[in-house]
Amino acid sequence: MGEAFAQTPKPIRNGDVLTGELRVMRSRAQGKRIETYQVLSEARRIPGPDGMCNLETGPETFQIVTHDPADIGKLKPYIGKNISIKASDMSCASVAGQVSDALISKWSIVQ
Template sequence: MIRRFGPRLALVTAIAVTCAVPAVSAQQAEPAPKPGRLINAGDVLSGELNAMKARGGKRDKRIAFYQIKSEPRRLPPPSGLCNLETGPETFQLITSSDAQTAQLKGFIGKAISIKVDEVACAQDAGQMSEAVVTKWSVVTKH
């Protein structure tokens, strides 16, 4: 019985080592994600514009809000990376007038560029994005 145990143990050990080596090297080969470029007031943010609806406001009315999905960007201090490794990728646009809302409706589902005047990390539970752009203006035209 002892004579058969040695070759089996050697075979099992060889298989285990062979399977473990690629897994260890794959973990080491992945570089750590780098934070995105810093976005400051006056910089341009580009990406695809999405429209979403949520309940809120007076009488729990359905409210439309707009979101840009872009490359990861760091925010200026004190917001920094918004508790993310690379910075936020989704930016909610806060509209302050019906004119801004009408301006965005033509870009839904399309690429858009906006000039950012004020941006911060999302704080409220109702916000669906990682960061919120409170003051902005559209750069691209139809």
Template sequence: MTKRRFGKRLAVVATMMTLVTPAVSAQQGDVPPSKPGKPINTGDVLSGELNAMKVRGGKNGKHVATYQITSEPRRLPAPSGLCNLETGPETFQLVTSSDAQAAQLKSFVGKEISVKVDEVACASDPGQMSEAVITKWSLVKKQ
């Protein structure tokens, strides 16, 4: 059976929904159309916050440290373009080619860094956590 207060609760919820719905639709209408980010080419510098993630990889499924830069949306050179996104990728996975590069990045986790991009492409493997992958890069020291 229903409780006696059920009708009152239903009326309060309905009233709240009528008050909230116009405010939500007004906020959605104020969003300007997003435009593609500025292009990033070979030799350009990409800046953003460095994040570390642990993913399983390798032959035995061991945890592998993976690094990611979160930046403003950037457009990649052709043929990758916008990576099937409206504004271009915002997250870039840094592929480390040696233990020295991994150790170099480890000290900068959670901080703003800049890297010089030598090779970049859209993420293509289902296991990749980022929208784009930077396979060749070098760390840029800030003055």
């Protein structure tokens, strides 16, 4: 019983801070270079009816959605380091082949 309790993920709500290592994954699609930014964190339960994202322990990898070059510039200094992100809008990954368990589409860096 204690083991099951230890594995219960902490909830994270819109506006809460997520902390973890920022990673970047580089790939090519149709000749275009694509960089995907991801925070590796402890398992969390996100808002919504499927807050566990169909995972036993909840999502641990969170893709940071970048909307423009300025967003990328904000993230680059933190690659490979711990970062704290204020997550304003989160959802479970829904497309087959996505590299993260969940997405953060609105965010800001917490200093």
